[in-house]
Amino acid sequence: MHEEPRPETSVPGAAPRALSRLVGMPAADFASDVWSRAPLLTRSSDLPRDFTDLFSEAAVDELVAHRGLRTPFARMAKDGRTLPDRSFTLGGGVGAGISDQLSDDRVLHEFASGATLVLQALHRTWAPIQEFSAEVAAALGHPVQVNAYVTPPQSQGFADHYDVHDVFVLQIAGEKRWRVRPPVLDAPLRDQPWEQHRAAVEQAATAEPLLEATLSPGDCLYLPRGYLHAATALGGTSIHLTFGVHTWTRRHLVDALLARVGDRLKDDVEARRSLPLRPSTSPAAQVSFDDDAEVVRSLVAKALQDIGVDELVDALRPGVRASARAEPLAVLAQARRADDDVTVWRVRRGLAAHWEDNGGRATLVTRVGRLPVQGDERDAVTDLLAGIRDPAGLDSELRRRLALAGMIVPADVNGG
Incomplete structure (x- = not known):
């Protein structure tokens, strides 16, 4: 037997605010008037702030030079063609000889030659984006992936194409000229990529754009899946983030x-x-x-x-x-403080918790694992997940088990 998951404890209002920060309107209005229906361009002047707290040129350099990123966390493209991994990766030397690590020298060479650098899955590798993308996903109810596109001046990394996920484009630095055209296939699924309709896409790309605009830092463009698009960097290096929404359909x-x-x-x-029998030798x-x-x-x-x-x-x-992870936790702080009596705890965000009952035994199932509980503990944990009960009011042994299972975290520790 399964029960519906209880609402998760989160920062009050964080998810709706995160979405409103991208679209310049109440989340409810975006849901009813825009979502999956039409592109939306929102200028920085209509948004509460820019996106420099999320990403920057310095963040790109940090990830390329100091984080040991490997493919597929990065790729490069030029003139509509994805470059082979070996052109921008290299082994890391003694103790890190894996050959598909980003090479800052090779990345520089390809970038200076006009190639676009794509840093993928930043919702896993860059802390400010981890937190914000989780809030956006919570507001949408659909999982979110974040990539960064770093394009040299006057260059275009990819030809006209469509995505099989909705996209929010956040311009971080520089300017990029976008051309958006109507779909050749409405609401494509994950197994219906644009390459299956290459001829139709190429033909549609010759028509007048539905929207043509230059994105400047702080601007945001929303594209439902299926809309054709291409973009060209203008006078300087362009950096933009894409929040790809992997929609449930x-x-x-x-x-x-x-x-x-x-x-x-x-x-x-x-x-x-x-x-019935139907022998192959018989009519x-x-x-x-x-x-x-x-x-x-x-x-x-x-x-x-x-x-x-x-x-x-x-x-x-x-x-x-399986579509997302719970918020990061600080492993050493978690282990050290699980036994103390002074830590203030809160429910970990993004657990996606629900109960399973098997023969009278209740098990709490979450993204981070399974935790059997006694019959008299279930109500307390249910109230905890619903935000009705504070972790301080739990039995100390139950609180310790929840902490070591990663289901509650110290309120003053940011695992990102």
Whole structure:
């Protein structure tokens, strides 16, 4: 048996504020009027502040020269073509001989020759973006990935294309000229990349743009998935972030529903019946399966009627849980303070918690693991997750177990 997850404790109002910081309007208005419908360009003058707290030129240099980044956390492209990894990577010397680490010298050479540097998955590797992207994801209800695109002057890294995820483009430094055109395929899925429609994309790219604008530092452009786009850096080096929103779609519900139907029909003897013999040497081998197909349609229709929303939630939950991580924690501080009596604790953000009941035994399941609890502890933990109970009011042994399981963290420690 599964129960719906309780609301997670978070910084009050942080998620809606994070989205409003990108679109210059209340989150509810964006959801009802813009989301997945049309591009939206918001100038820095209409936003509460710029994005220099999230990323900068200095951050690029830090990541390239001092973090030992490896592919696929970085790639480079020039004139619409992705460069081979060996052109910008190298081994790290004694004790770090892995050959796919970024080489600052090789990156410099390719960049000076006009190549764009793409730093991928910054929601995992750069602390300010970790926190902000988690707030954006919480506001949207969809997982978010963040990349940085660093383009030399007068260069274009990628030709006209579309993405299979929604994108927020945050201009950090320099200026970039964007050209946006209508989709050749509305709302493409993850397995429908633009390369499958290359000819249509190339043809559409010759039409007048739907939107053509220069993004300056602090501007933000929202593009629903499917919209064609290309961009060219202007007078100086351009740095922009893309917050790629990996949207949950109705297709996910379809897949979950059909998987549940298949599971249910395993228990139906009629679905397990063998198909009639049709020897390959007999003309009867060409006989259609109409009768069996009709039986299957009937069985599927009945199973569909019996599947409730709760079952769909259960079917989607593993994917939702795997789509992101909980907020970072400070490992050494966590281990040291789990046993003390003075630390002020809070619920860790991004747990995606829910309960499982197995034979009367309750288990709290989260993104960071599973924690069995006693019957008399469940109500206390449920209230904790709902923000009704403070961790200070928990039994000390239960609080210690929650701390060592990574489900509560010190309120004064930033794991990012």
